[in-house]
Amino acid sequence: MTSMGGDGVGEAAGGTQNATDREVSLEQDYVDVLYGRLDDIRSRAEKTLDDLRRTSSSNTPAGRAERDAFDALHTERVAQLGAVEDRLVFGRLDMSGGERRYVGRIGLSDEGQQQMLVDWRAPAAAAFYQATAASPGGVARRRHLATRGRTVTGIDDELLDASGLDADDLTTVTGDGALMTALTEHRTGKMRDIVATLQSEQDQIVRAPLTGVLVVQGGPGTGKTAVALHRAAYLLYTHRERIAKSGVLVVGPSPVFLRYIERVLPSLGETGVVLSTPGQIFPGVEARATEPGEVAVLKGDVRMARVIREAVRQRQLLLPKPVPISIDGEQIVLRPAAVAEARSRARQTGRPHNEARTTFVKHLLDDLAGQLARSRRLENDAENRLDLAAELRDSVDVRREINLRWMPLSAEAFLDKLFSTPARLRAATEHKLSRAESRLLLREAGSPWTQADVPLLDEVAELIGADVTASAAAAREKARVAAERAEAVRYAQGVLQMSGEASAMMTADMLADRFEGPNGSLTVAERARDDRTWTYGHIVVDEAQEVSPMMWRTLGRRVPSRSMTVVGDLAQTSSAAGATTWAGALDTIAKDRWRVAELTVNYRTPAKIMRPAAAMLTAQGISVRLPESAREGDFEPAVTQVPNKPENVIQAVLEAVTNDDKALGGGQFAVILSRAGAVGEVSERIRKELLTYPSLAERVSVLSVDDVKGLEYDAVTVVDPVGIIAASPRGASDLYVALTRPTQRLTVIHHGELPPGLKMHER
Numbered sequence: 001m002t003s004m005g006g007d008g009v010g011e012a013a014g015g016t017q018n019a020t021d022r023e024v025s026l027e028q029d030y031v032d033v034l035y036g037r038l039d040d041i042r043s044r045a046e047k048t049l050d051d052l053r054r055t056s057s058s059n060t061p062a063g064r065a066e067r068d069a070f071d072a073l074h075t076e077r078v079a080q081l082g083a084v085e086d087r088l089v090f091g092r093l094d095m096s097g098g099e100r101r102y103v104g105r106i107g108l109s110d111e112g113q114q115q116m117l118v119d120w121r122a123p124a125a126a127a128f129y130q131a132t133a134a135s136p137g138g139v140a141r142r143r144h145l146a147t148r149g150r151t152v153t154g155i156d157d158e159l160l161d162a163s164g165l166d167a168d169d170l171t172t173v174t175g176d177g178a179l180m181t182a183l184t185e186h187r188t189g190k191m192r193d194i195v196a197t198l199q200s201e202q203d204q205i206v207r208a209p210l211t212g213v214l215v216v217q218g219g220p221g222t223g224k225t226a227v228a229l230h231r232a233a234y235l236l237y238t239h240r241e242r243i244a245k246s247g248v249l250v251v252g253p254s255p256v257f258l259r260y261i262e263r264v265l266p267s268l269g270e271t272g273v274v275l276s277t278p279g280q281i282f283p284g285v286e287a288r289a290t291e292p293g294e295v296a297v298l299k300g301d302v303r304m305a306r307v308i309r310e311a312v313r314q315r316q317l318l319l320p321k322p323v324p325i326s327i328d329g330e331q332i333v334l335r336p337a338a339v340a341e342a343r344s345r346a347r348q349t350g351r352p353h354n355e356a357r358t359t360f361v362k363h364l365l366d367d368l369a370g371q372l373a374r375s376r377r378l379e380n381d382a383e384n385r386l387d388l389a390a391e392l393r394d395s396v397d398v399r400r401e402i403n404l405r406w407m408p409l410s411a412e413a414f415l416d417k418l419f420s421t422p423a424r425l426r427a428a429t430e431h432k433l434s435r436a437e438s439r440l441l442l443r444e445a446g447s448p449w450t451q452a453d454v455p456l457l458d459e460v461a462e463l464i465g466a467d468v469t470a471s472a473a474a475a476r477e478k479a480r481v482a483a484e485r486a487e488a489v490r491y492a493q494g495v496l497q498m499s500g501e502a503s504a505m506m507t508a509d510m511l512a513d514r515f516e517g518p519n520g521s522l523t524v525a526e527r528a529r530d531d532r533t534w535t536y537g538h539i540v541v542d543e544a545q546e547v548s549p550m551m552w553r554t555l556g557r558r559v560p561s562r563s564m565t566v567v568g569d570l571a572q573t574s575s576a577a578g579a580t581t582w583a584g585a586l587d588t589i590a591k592d593r594w595r596v597a598e599l600t601v602n603y604r605t606p607a608k609i610m611r612p613a614a615a616m617l618t619a620q621g622i623s624v625r626l627p628e629s630a631r632e633g634d635f636e637p638a639v640t641q642v643p644n645k646p647e648n649v650i651q652a653v654l655e656a657v658t659n660d661d662k663a664l665g666g667g668q669f670a671v672i673l674s675r676a677g678a679v680g681e682v683s684e685r686i687r688k689e690l691l692t693y694p695s696l697a698e699r700v701s702v703l704s705v706d707d708v709k710g711l712e713y714d715a716v717t718v719v720d721p722v723g724i725i726a727a728s729p730r731g732a733s734d735l736y737v738a739l740t741r742p743t744q745r746l747t748v749i750h751h752g753e754l755p756p757g758l759k760m761h762e763r
């Protein structure tokens, strides 16, 4: 980066300062114009919404659906325009040929359709991220604009090809390092977008093609999460026709993490994305219970797919001996051979259990109807059998006997029963799991769901299908809906043409979605979230190293096209059910369809902290490729040894955070404890003591290693590193995650020995 300090003394420095001020003032003029344009568009959108609400008086259901759809559409547009207010414009490209392009969160054009601001995702903005001095790609200068509110506070230039600039231009080359400023800013507890400073290796991932599985591997702080979210926004913009209608799903490790990242996509102008943890992915279930690691590992093993399959098949029973049934005094018999034949025909359909049941029932009713026809001396023809089958269907005895052989099932009741019935479990796991493993799965009926249960529920739901007792009616309904749909799409095409609504934001299909359905104002995201069988246009999986093989099957079902961005770090795997290689994780759902891109620079953790963290991991036998830290850091990490008594630990923690606060003049802090420590007396007392420091209390989070995955803080205090390692088979990775959370300061509090490799100064 070319930069000339603005704090020098003397004439030359003074001259530079004046030139910079002049430039800032010129930029301010243009930024004012851009905000003026944004205000115009926003007030027009608000007025349209207002008019719509005031004038619309339709009382017909179709009229109301249409009004709701427009209302939702414009409300979303107003929200999108509001969300891009902060740092609307952040860059400028001066092309060698003299053209100047401003780059911002969204594209803006003036009344005459002249481009005023280029959307960062547009091809014309790519050079802002990709141009280098070695390969300028037609860019003479790249300028970063720093703004606060609507005020330009600074400019930061990089000269990529000085031959295109005149002498006057060169005096204004200045800078305070947009990237360094972003990296050292106090954290706020919410992730911010990095659209203004996205680096070239990151941008290449953001703009990579939509198809196939892109694995983004990178050490801590390399921007994996940030890049994946920017990629989601980029794909929605670039392939709107293909994926906006089906939506994008972002899967992150915990609700805390989702809250941490929730503002990034709206700030990039995208509101229609579903965020979910793996535990929330089965609609209607919120899996929060915990269970021993070995049980979770077993439930995440792909062998469970065969267990579930077998368990479902075992609910399709044969008949050991004939069962007499009386119909109005006439005896007929449910025959074992007929049941066997019905079962094999039903299975041959390849349909899920509940759907194949229709074939099973039909075949048995036909057999029984034949017997009844003979007993009543009626002709045994198709028409009579149909009438008699209808009569048989009403018989409680017939229904019960058939149901006993092939019951309609629901996923949750099925799995609950399977895990709480030893005989069923034994039968389903025989030859698939060991006896000991089978016993691990046993638990009480009605136990709350765990995260590892979720892919099993999904597997069951997939095998049993929807409840289709009224399948004929359902087929008729489907045909009616399809006809209505075609009509709605035709109508929406007309509406889009008339309203001139930005087609980049909304396709006719999407608008038609809004006109239809019981609630026309539901967005794609809202509908997708509630529908287990929804298939997304793209899925982002964060902290993907934690995902078990069974969960990969579930995620794969949500995106049959396998258009996925999978980000993670194998060195940070803490779940025993998680991955140790990407092939192990992905081959089952996307063999030969995944590729790996690497991120190599750590933007979060200073080198001073990374070195001991990595040395500790290496000493534990985990070899990692250390990402290069973008900064050396200003603070040496420190250790404090205390006696193993709660009051000493608490005292040391309070000292550490108050020191951090003094050194940094504010910021967000975390105290990270082992799993056991986080639920114990010490953590409670730390929280209580913190309340006596009102200015600190709300800025310090006291957390377990489990909860800090993906998060970051200005300063971090890690308590009992040896305890963290000892607490789980992947304890060293847990400690590595904890040590790599700070952006500035790290303190480790311990008693006894430090883990090997973790060499730091005593504070």
Ligand SMILES: Nc1ncnc2c1ncn2[C@@H]1O[C@H](COP(=O)(O)OP(=O)(O)OP(=O)(O)O)[C@@H](O)[C@H]1O
Pocket (backbone or CB within 6 Å): 179, 182, 183, 192, 193, 194, 197, 198, 199, 202, 218, 219, 220, 221, 222, 223, 224, 225, 226, 227, 569, 572, 603, 604, 709, 710, 711, 712, 740
């Ligand atoms: N190009 C960039 N410009 C500014 N900040 C960046 C850039 N890239 C990453 N960062 C910042 O670095 C920090 C780490 O990013 P992020 O959380 O995405 O990393 P990660 O690879 O997911 O980390 P981990 O695996 O440790 O959870 C964030 O504060 C992010 O904003």
